[in-house]
Amino acid sequence: MAKRALRLACVALSILILRHHSEFQAFTGSVRAQTGSRISLRSVAETGLSQLAAVTTLSIDTGDLAIIKEYAETGLITDATTNPLFVSQAGLSGDPVYVAFVEDAIEYACGKVEGVDERVALAMDKLAVNLGVAISKLVTGYISTEVDPRLSFDKEETLRRARRIIALYEEAGVPRERVLIKLAATWEGIAAMAELEKEGITCNMTLVFGFVQAVAAAQYGARLISPFPGRVLDWHKRSSGKETWSPREDPGVVAVERIRHIGSV
Numbered sequence: 001m002a003k004r005a006l007r008l009a010c011v012a013l014s015i016l017i018l019r020h021h022s023e024f025q026a027f028t029g030s031v032r033a034q035t036g037s038r039i040s041l042r043s044v045a046e047t048g049l050s051q052l053a054a055v056t057t058l059s060i061d062t063g064d065l066a067i068i069k070e071y072a073e074t075g076l077i078t079d080a081t082t083n084p085l086f087v088s089q090a091g092l093s094g095d096p097v098y099v100a101f102v103e104d105a106i107e108y109a110c111g112k113v114e115g116v117d118e119r120v121a122l123a124m125d126k127l128a129v130n131l132g133v134a135i136s137k138l139v140t141g142y143i144s145t146e147v148d149p150r151l152s153f154d155k156e157e158t159l160r161r162a163r164r165i166i167a168l169y170e171e172a173g174v175p176r177e178r179v180l181i182k183l184a185a186t187w188e189g190i191a192a193m194a195e196l197e198k199e200g201i202t203c204n205m206t207l208v209f210g211f212v213q214a215v216a217a218a219q220y221g222a223r224l225i226s227p228f229p230g231r232v233l234d235w236h237k238r239s240s241g242k243e244t245w246s247p248r249e250d251p252g253v254v255a256v257e258r259i260r261h262i263g264s265v
């Protein structure tokens with residue numbers, strides 16, 4: 001009885017925390033491929049997507065395994081990214097595949113650590129990894145998994161959780177070379193990344209809105225830097241009142257263009 005109550009408490013708490021995460025994500029609103037709009041995959045694959053894939057590496061940002069599979073089979077997508085929002089969407093979808101991931105994560109956490117907070121934290125990481133492991137069977141490249149964004153200003157805790165996510169992947173047979181740990185490019189996040197990269201834990205530095213963040217991430221050896229052109233544009237729209245920009249003048253595009261040349265100057 002007590003065990004069941006605790007288990008329910010674990011579920012309720014994870015859902016709460018996952019909800020909290022969705023709000024965080026909605027607030028920061030990361031840039032991602034428009035995987036949500038179900039335009040005919042065939043026409044996309046033959047036109048825009050294949051043209052893009054010819055000049056760059058494409059990563060799909062979703063936690064929906066069916067969508068990842070569909071795009072991975074075109075051969076145009078090699079990497080995949082999840083974040084707490086996608087993990088929560090999967091976890092709350094009611095689909096038996098994802099429900100099994102949630103159940104497994106809670107059971108795992110309840111069997112490993114004590115205390116509700118610690119259990120919820122471990123269950124969340126394990127859930128993200130369960131999803132990531134399934135994705136790793138669909139794509140050939142990297143899977144990005146994000147460290148709880150609330151730890152973005154806590155270097156030590158970020159390190160502990162990032163290492164633990166990697167340990168969970170390795171426990172499930174996915175080597176660290178296939179995983180990118182996604183961290184916010186805050187001062188603390190960049191400091192944590194510098195240590196992780198030395199341990200062979202590659203990082204995708206996210207929430208990059210400015211040149212200085214990108215330069216610091218590059219100098220400390222980040223494997224990947226992810227600027228957010230859409231959010232840069234939002235800021236400029238709001239501060240200037242100007243609604244439409246030509247692609248060349250779009251401040252987000254201009255910022256990414258400048259960031260892209262870090263290292264070649």
Ligand SMILES: *[C@@H]1O[C@H](CO)[C@@H](O)[C@H](O)[C@H]1NC(C)=O
Pocket residue numbers: 030031032059060061079080081142143144180182204205206207224226
């Ligand atoms: C890195 O993170 C960004 C931002 O979240 C994401 O859009 C991108 O797909 C990620 N890259 C890879 C290779 O996972």
